[in-house]
Amino acid sequence: AQSVSQHNHHVILSEAASLELGCNYSYGGTVNLFWYVQYPGQHLQLLLKYFSGDPLVKGIKGFEAEFIKSKFSFNLRKPSVQWSDTAEYFCAVNAGSNYQLIWGAGTKLIIKP
């Protein structure tokens, strides 16, 4: 069965630190890749997505992610985090015979002011 792995369940960083959240998936075919974010008290919302083309995808609020097909990875990055980036981040993949969206378990990011 297809799966999505997010390596860290909790990450704590100081403001201005660089961020990289890992995401790996297990599917060898064509995929669409997403990062969603849930800020405290808010709904899940799209951060960025990869559909086709340039494997380096830029999203909102200075986030970017790189699709590396050979590594089955879609890691999320931000060069300098802010306190307002405190949230839970989910990686998700359209994959498989029915292309349903398969989600990782999420990474809780806490930014210390």
Next chain:
Amino acid sequence: EAGVAQSPRYKIIEKRQSVAFWCNPISGHATLYWYQQILGQGPKLLIQFQNNGVVDDSQLPKDRFSAERLKGVDSTLKIQPAKLEDSAVYLCASSLGRLAGGIGETQYFGPGTRLLVL
């Protein structure tokens, strides 16, 4: 633009009781999704509708869960009878539905219904 609406926001029931959740998607969105999110896990798709037809319900426990989307707009998800392990947040999402199966489309989520089964 109004977002996805869900009600109730919270529900506490005892096991073996029944419960229903309601979702109103973004106007014009043809695809509607119901997810179950257990604490500490990512969302798991229960059922996906395209207009009023079911696209995928492979992970819906059909012995106790049912869902409908009459007229292709609002949707209800029902659990009868509830078990302790049904305690979770139930998320509704919608997308435009212009791509087959909603593949690659951005999903817009509601606030969720937090269910506690005692």
